[in-house]
Amino acid sequence: MEQVLQDKVYIFRNGKDLESAVSTLQELYKRSLKIGLRTQGKAVSPELATALKMPGMLKLALCIAYGASQRTESRGSHFREDFPKRDDANWLKRTLAYWKQGDTLPTLKYEDVKITELPPGDRGYGESATPAPGGGK
Numbered sequence: 491m492e493q494v495l496q497d498k499v500y501i502f503r504n505g506k507d508l509e510s511a512v513s514t515l516q517e518l519y520k521r522s523l524k525i526g527l528r529t530q531g532k533a534v535s536p537e538l539a540t541a542l543k544m545p546g547m548l549k550l551a552l553c554i555a556y557g558a559s560q561r562t563e564s565r566g567s568h569f570r571e572d573f574p575k576r577d578d579a580n581w582l583k584r585t586l587a588y589w590k591q592g593d594t595l596p597t598l599k600y601e602d603v604k605i606t607e608l609p610p611g612d613r614g615y616g617e618s619a620t621p622a623p624g625g626g627k
Contacts, residue, residue, distance in 0.1 A: 508559035553587040
């Protein structure tokens with residue numbers, strides 16, 4: 491799971507890698523539901539703790555990878571090489587992920603973002619032409 495996320499869902503993303511990551515993570519999730527343990531002891535067991543945590547960790551990884559694969563724009567720390575521009579007309583939305591019993595992918599829903607103080611725009615990630623208050627960048 492860690493290697494898939496680092497290789498395909500890291501800082502610079504693209505559709506092909508995201509789809510591959512989702513597929514691999516789905517397979518790992520299915521396998522995690524059938525984890526067998528080698529230890530039989532009833533004392534503290536790191537193996538048991540990992541086995542119990544793994545399905546939830548993979549669900550979270552799938553929320554991130556699948557959500558990123560569906561968002562066809564770049565925004566903040568979500569940068570898609572195949573969609574390098576922001577798309578406020580279609581994607582000024584919050585992504586919500588839900589899991590239905592038995593599903594291997596989350597159901598995604600979108601909620602409009604309410605602009606309360608700062609309008610959408612460049613926040614100066616990387617080089618910025620507008621100095622921040624106090625003289626910094």
